Amino acid sequence: MQDFKNLLVWQKAHELALFTYRITADFPREELFGLRNTLRKTSVDIPAFIAEGCAKANDTEFSKSINLSLALSNRLEYYALMAKDLEMLSDTIHADYLERIIEVRKMLSGFSKRLAE
Numbered sequence: 001m002q003d004f005k006n007l008l009v010w011q012k013a014h015e016l017a018l019f020t021y022r023i024t025a026d027f028p029r030e031e032l033f034g035l036r037n038t039l040r041k042t043s044v045d046i047p048a049f050i051a052e053g054c055a056k057a058n059d060t061e062f063s064k065s066i067n068l069s070l071a072l073s074n075r076l077e078y079y080a081l082m083a084k085d086l087e088m089l090s091d092t093i094h095a096d097y098l099e100r101i102i103e104v105r106k107m108l109s110g111f112s113k114r115l116a117e
Helices: 010-025 035-053 060-084 091-116
Strands: none
Touching: 010 035, 010 060, 010 091, 035 060, 035 091, 060 091
16 A cells, blocks of 8 residues: 555646646536536546555556546546537647646556556
């Protein structure tokens, strides 16, 4: 068992979740329980599964949590694209957001591979 806050991948995923909250703050009111909430929940679930995985008994179980986070990062990328296409995110914000999502996804992928060795 390790302290999840010491993992760089968790730190980056946490920053991504905080960024998500900032960029969705001005979404239309009718999206309060729609895309805004979905983006926020998905982004928070990524570091949450990493944190949960740190309490698992072995690397196999930890790997499952990391892989769930990895899958959620793909989902988050789609939701971000949807927000851009609906003009809730500017092209500039979307590009920055996408860069952050991809960075976290690459870290999760590498971490998953190390756990599988």
